[in-house]
Amino acid sequence: MSEKSIEKATAGTSELESTQGRTTIADTVVAKIAGLATKEVSGVYALGGGTARAVGAIRDRIPGSSKNHSQGISVEVGEKEAAVDIQLVAEYGVAIADLAAGIRSNVIASIERMVGLHVVEVNIEVQDVHIESDDDEATDHGTGAGTGTSEPRVQ
Numbered sequence: 001m002s003e004k005s006i007e008k009a010t011a012g013t014s015e016l017e018s019t020q021g022r023t024t025i026a027d028t029v030v031a032k033i034a035g036l037a038t039k040e041v042s043g044v045y046a047l048g049g050g051t052a053r054a055v056g057a058i059r060d061r062i063p064g065s066s067k068n069h070s071q072g073i074s075v076e077v078g079e080k081e082a083a084v085d086i087q088l089v090a091e092y093g094v095a096i097a098d099l100a101a102g103i104r105s106n107v108i109a110s111i112e113r114m115v116g117l118h119v120v121e122v123n124i125e126v127q128d129v130h131i132e133s134d135d136d137e138a139t140d141h142g143t144g145a146g147t148g149t150s151e152p153r154v155q
Contacts, residue, residue, distance in 0.1 A: 016079075016116055025115055027077045031070035034084045034122075037110035038073070041102045043094035045130035048072030049087050082117040089128045100124045 016023040038044055048071040074085040084107055090099055108119045 023116075025077065025117070027075050028070065030077050030082055030084075030111060030115060030117070031073045031075045033110050033114055034075060034086065034107050035070045035073045037107045038086055038088065038103050041099065041106055043091050043099045044088055044103070045091045046072075046089040047087065049127050077117065080118055081120050082111060082115070083121045083123075084111070084119065085123045085125070087125045087127055089130050090126050092129050092131045096126055100126075 016025070035047060038047060072087040076083045086103065086107070088103075090096055103124055104122045107122050111117060111119050
């Protein structure tokens, strides 16, 4: 997070006050909203770095476990403001600057609409680019197109 001023509430919660009462929003709620809003943008392959995705894949295989929608998302929530950090893997061929702008726009709109907090920043870290052929090579186990023979690339 940057050095921007975010008034930090106690115990990881945010308080929205009005004359009719107070609303408290947990950091995990804001992180989940940011994660779902990020996944809605075309060109996002996965959220989180390599380790987070590996742990998520293991967790997904456990019967009865729930999907972590805030994987790769870090938030700082204050009384009136929020800041979001996102780690992701982009699809190959997507313009990363356009992808980042789309994610920022969607995350800010979703958090401000659903929670009522002003989003001061959305930092995006693209950790990798997913290439469709990587999936094919993983299923071929390094052999030539799944035929069981390995052909040289050059003669």
